[in-house]
Amino acid sequence: MGRVLKILGGSIAAIIALLVLALVLLANMDMNRFKPWINERVSAATGREFAINGDLSVSWERPKAVEGWQRFIPWPHVNAKDITFSNPDWATTGKNMATVGEVDFQLNPVALLKKTVSLHAATIKDAKVALEHDDGDRNNWTFAKNEEDKNKPSTWQFAVDGLDLAGTEVRYVDPGKKADVNTQIETDQDGSMVWKAAGKFNGEKLTGNGKAGSLLSLREKNVRYPVSAVVKVGETTVTADGTLTDPSTLSELDLNMKVLGASMADLFPLSGVLLPNTPKFSTEGRVVGKFTPGAMVFRYEKFKGKVGDSDIGGTLEYKQQQPRPLLSGEVVSNYLNISDLGALIGTDENDKKENASEVKQPPDKVLPVSPFKTERWRKMDVQVTFTGKKIIKDKNLPIDNLHTKVEMKDGVLGLAPLNFGVAGGKLTTELHIDGRNDPAKARMQVAARGLKLKQMFPGVQSMRASLGELNGNAQMTASGNSIATLLASSNGEVKSVITQGSVSKFILEAMGLNVGSAVIAKVFGDRQVQLNCMAADFGIKDGLMESRTFVVDTQDATILVDGTINFDNEKMDLKINPESKGIRIISLRTPLYVQGTFKEPDVGLDKGVLAMKAGAAVALGTLAAPLASLLALINPGPGEEVPCGHLIADASKKPVAPAPGKKAPTTAQQKVEEGQATSGR
DSSP: HHHOOOOOOOHHHHHHHHHHHHHHHHTSSSSSGGGHHHHHHHHHHHTSSSEEEEEEHHHHOSSSOOGGGGGGSSSEEEEEEEEEEEEEETOOOOOEEEEEEEEEEEEEEHTTTEEEEEEEEEEEEEEEEEEEBBSSSSSSSSSOOOOOGGTSSSOOOEEEEEEEEEEEEEEEEEEETTEEEEEEEEEESSSEEEEEEEEEEEEEEEEEEEEEHHHHGGGSSOOEEEEEEEETTHHHHHHEEEEEETTTTTEEEEEEEEEESOOGGGHHHHHOOOOOOOOSSEEEEEEEOOOOTTOOOOEEEEEEETTTTTEEEEEEEEEOOOOOEEEEEEEEEEEEEEEGGGHHHHHHOOOOGGGGOSOOOOOTSSOOOOOGGGGGGGOOOEEEEEEEEEEEETTTTEEEEEEEEEEETTTTEEHHHHHHTTTTTTEEEEEEOOOTTTSSEEEEEEEEEEEEEEEEEOOOOOGGGGGOEEEEEEEEEESSSSSSHHTTTEEEEEEEOSHHHEEEHHHHHHHTTHHHHHHHHHOOOOOEEEEEEEEEEEETTTTEEEEEEEEESSEEEEEEEEEETTTTTEEEEEEEEEESSOOBTTTTOOEEEEEEEESSSEEEEOOOHHHHHHHHHHHHHHSSSGGGGGGOOOOOOOOOOOOOHHHHHHHHHHOOOOOOOOOOOHHHHHHHHHHHHHHOO
16 A cells, blocks of 8 residues: 555656646747747637737746635736737728737636636737628627537636726627727726727717726626616617626626607617607616526616606516517506607607608698508517506597507507597507508508597587587508508598487588578577487598498488598598578578698688579579569478488498408499399398
């Protein structure tokens, strides 16, 4: 046994002696002789040209920050100058991806046994790094691997214990994001890292600055690493202040974040999160997240802010998943200014942001022509509910609340339901737009229930005592890439009825042009007229809305409306024919016309009919006594009552619409088909 111990002891002593001899030789050896070998090996491993062009030296030192038996093992202290690392052939930022004036560090040899490259007290001076992403999937920081190793994860790890940066500059270029940003990074006197950035992102001017904690803390596990930053891109400013957990692996974050900008849609290039166009906004809340590879999750918790004149609050969560990330959550507005919704669909005339849309709204058009950005719809799925509790609106707009569920899946946008409280009733809408097609295909269903007549026209004094409720349905399909093109190609039906109630006699008399009665009613007071029925039935084909039936019948008058509304050229051509029941003295019985455009409607008298009646009065005055001339102005009324039951039955039928992109039958074709169906019964 003693002999064995002697042999073992002698062997260990020999190994130690050889190790000491090797260290002595290495310490006195010119390491520049190894530069060609090192350059060749690194170049072969990365597929790029690597070179140490300046002096390379290695000395051996005992580590100061290590305890235990490892403190007796000397570590190599490496210093290298003038290092270059080339770009791939496709890069546009120059020959080299990186140039470094000087690198100095200690290497932990014990960690190499665990397949970890651990650098201590590293210093980098005068480094210039260019990070570039092309229009496709290539970037210059991913290195080519052999076919056998492409799908094999590396078993080696990299760790830095202390880092000092001086004169370091990082440039980031990404044509797809229209980005070219230079960032200068320095180590402050207290060991913290400070940075300053300038350049362009998404074609907008970018500036920013920030500070992070001590670089020495990078070596610690589960540490909460403080960070703060302010970044401004165009009119959007993001301020963040919080911590990163375990920054060496970047596992979690917890930040207080403020965002101010001209439109939430501008955040898409910055965050990849799809948000709608909005007026100017500001939000503040807490962002927590986990950087699990392939399954990152971020939550903007209990945020509050303003969009235009409206307040917003809620929680949104972004979850990385396959095949598309998901944005979900709930947003609530306690005070919603209805005018702020105009920017969502491009109807806000006060929105002067130049890059809001490449297509400008024509000055003579009302329907928004701004195209949908359907190319973004397939980048993310959305499940978000929105509630507007108190509506701030014009006094003539009878909307009192709003609730909708926004859902987007694989390029299909749905608002189902989209509910409004309107005039004491409810307007329920289901809208679906399939952005996978070009042009997009849409279908919409609308149901109006219990809309109070007196609340539908709150600005009209004579309607305040009116009774009765409006109920209706509409169904439409269309193809187009904007609201204007969708309506211009729409097909379907719109139907509504009022079965009971009363309406203002003054309103009806004014519509019937019963001048004498209108003046008397206006001067001496108004009274209510019993409403027998109202029935409206419109067919829509290729954007042309044509009245099939539009009748308002009361105990005193029957009002017939006939004509078309063209969504393509935004023109109207409607004729309103009032027919009084019984005799009305000084009743002109002249139809009204509604013509012109949506932007500038023209409402007036049918001058042709009025001239004919005036001519008849002159003729009668020539042939008989002056009193006879009044006969031409007497309205005997229609000979029979309007069949309310039949009208209501027709208008109450469920509206139908063809598939998106298909043609609707003409009114004449539909009447023929209905006649054939009736005769076949």
